[in-house]
Amino acid sequence: MPILQTRLAEGFAQRFGGAPDLVVRAPGRVNLIGEHTDYNDGFAMPVAIGPETRVAVRRRGEGEIRVTALNFGEEDAFVPSADLQKAAQGGWRDYIRGTVAILAREGVDIGGLDIAVMGDVPMGTGLSSSASLEVAVATAVLALAGRQENPKQVALWAQAAENDFVGMRCGNLDQLASAATVEGAALLIDCRSLDLRPIRMPSDAAVMIVQSGVVRGLVEGHYNERRRQCEAAAAILGVPALRDADLAMLEAVAADVDPLVVRRARHVITENDRTLAAAEALALGDLQAVGVLMRESHASQRDDFEITVPLTDRLAELMSEAIGEHGGARQTGGGFGGAVVGLMRNDRVEAVRERVLSDYRTPSGELPDVRVERACSGASVEIVGS
Numbered sequence: 318m319p320i321l322q323t324r325l326a327e328g329f330a331q332r333f334g335g336a337p338d339l340v341v342r343a344p345g346r347v348n349l350i351g352e353h354t355d356y357n358d359g360f361a362m363p364v365a366i367g368p369e370t371r372v373a374v375r376r377r378g379e380g381e382i383r384v385t386a387l388n389f390g391e392e393d394a395f396v397p398s399a400d401l402q403k404a405a406q407g408g409w410r411d412y413i414r415g416t417v418a419i420l421a422r423e424g425v426d427i428g429g430l431d432i433a434v435m436g437d438v439p440m441g442t443g444l445s446s447s448a449s450l451e452v453a454v455a456t457a458v459l460a461l462a463g464r465q466e467n468p469k470q471v472a473l474w475a476q477a478a479e480n481d482f483v484g485m486r487c488g489n490l491d492q493l494a495s496a497a498t499v500e501g502a503a504l505l506i507d508c509r510s511l512d513l514r515p516i517r518m519p520s521d522a523a524v525m526i527v528q529s530g531v532v533r534g535l536v537e538g539h540y541n542e543r544r545r546q547c548e549a550a551a552a553i554l555g556v557p558a559l560r561d562a563d564l565a566m567l568e569a570v571a572a573d574v575d576p577l578v579v580r581r582a583r584h585v586i587t588e589n590d591r592t593l594a595a596a597e598a599l600a601l602g603d604l605q606a607v608g609v610l611m612r613e614s615h616a617s618q619r620d621d622f623e624i625t626v627p628l629t630d631r632l633a634e635l636m637s638e639a640i641g642e643h644g645g646a647r648q649t650g651g652g653f654g655g656a657v658v659g660l661m662r663n664d665r666v667e668a669v670r671e672r673v674l675s676d677y678r679t680p681s682g683e684l685p686d687v688r689v690e691r692a693c694s695g696a697s698v699e700i701v702g703s
């Protein structure tokens with residue numbers, strides 16, 4: 318993304334003078350299928366997308382890290398340590414502080430740094446702007462420290478920043494997608510074994526992301542509540558995680574269990590099956606089969622996991638209708654609004670865009686943001702200065 322790169326270089330020079338030692342990019346992601354399965358040790362299949370976070374970093378002598386967030390015109394400064402505290406203001410600062418704290422805990426030699434950050438992943442819309450920030454910062458700090466780490470390990474540390482420092486109990490989907498995806502492919506993630514299988518996107522397929530305009534509110538509360546309900550369901554079923562359960566096990570106890578817990582478990586069990594089936598179908602280029610599974614995934618999120626809202630239901634339905642039989646659409650990400658993802662044949666893109674722009678309005682009555690994305694590669698070190 319050349320404009321981002323130019324503005325980042327200018328911002329770095331203006332704030333700190335000179336040029337960075339290196340620049341790292343880490344993409345946002347959209348999840349094609351496999352929602353709320355990651356923290357149940359299940360399966361998910363995201364693609365990394367064009368919008369990304371870039372960080373420009375340079376070592377400095379003293380012990381302090383200085384950060385400028387160019388999107389907000391805001392700054393932070395702190396001494397790297399495993400005992401770092403959250404920033405009084407919260408927000409973006411804690412993703413960076415958390416990543417640094419986790420890497421310090423892991424014994425990475427961090428030292429003083431100047432960091433400029435800039436990104437174009439829309440925030441709060443289910444495209445993982447925070448994971449891309451964590452992964453970008455972790456990749457940059459590790460590269461400067463001369464540590465060659467597997468992208469999986471980088472992702473797990475970025476996730477630890479979110480879990481242990483920020484306090485959001487997310488799974489590993491977002492960080493693995495941002496760190497470890499391969500260009501031109503979706504990534505089938507086994508969230509337990511961390512086995513990653515790139516699934517090449519069919520050449521006739523397009524990924525469309527439409528923002529519902531429903532901004533997720535109080536998501537962390539809902540998210541952590543869903544997570545607790547899944548843990549309760551696993552305990553009732555006597556399995557380590559819902560990954561280990563099947564529908565027959567659920568049916569055997571259903572009569573004696575709170576119907577809400579049964580619904581939550583049913584979503585996760587069926588979503589894992591759908592994700593594995595979708596990966597097989599995508600690998601064969603069978604958009605029709607993937608589309609059916611995506612539609613079923615939306616219905617399951619709506620009826621069993623109860624994380625959709627009326628506007629994302631409507632948007633997913635009208636997109637699915639316009640897509641026709643070769644593909645489908647579903648709400649993507651943590652839920653309660655955010656974005657709807659559609660997978661379709663290239664030759665349907667304009668018709669689907671027209672349909673969305675004519676029939677859908679955000680809660681404030683505006684035209685929704687519609688973007689068509691290609692599958693990008695995971696985080697990379699872009700420029701190494703002299």
Ligand code: GLA
Nearest residue numbers: 352353487488489490650651
């Ligand atoms: C958020 C979390 C992920 C995952 C998704 C739902 O994006 O950060 O770990 O649980 O929700 O699939």
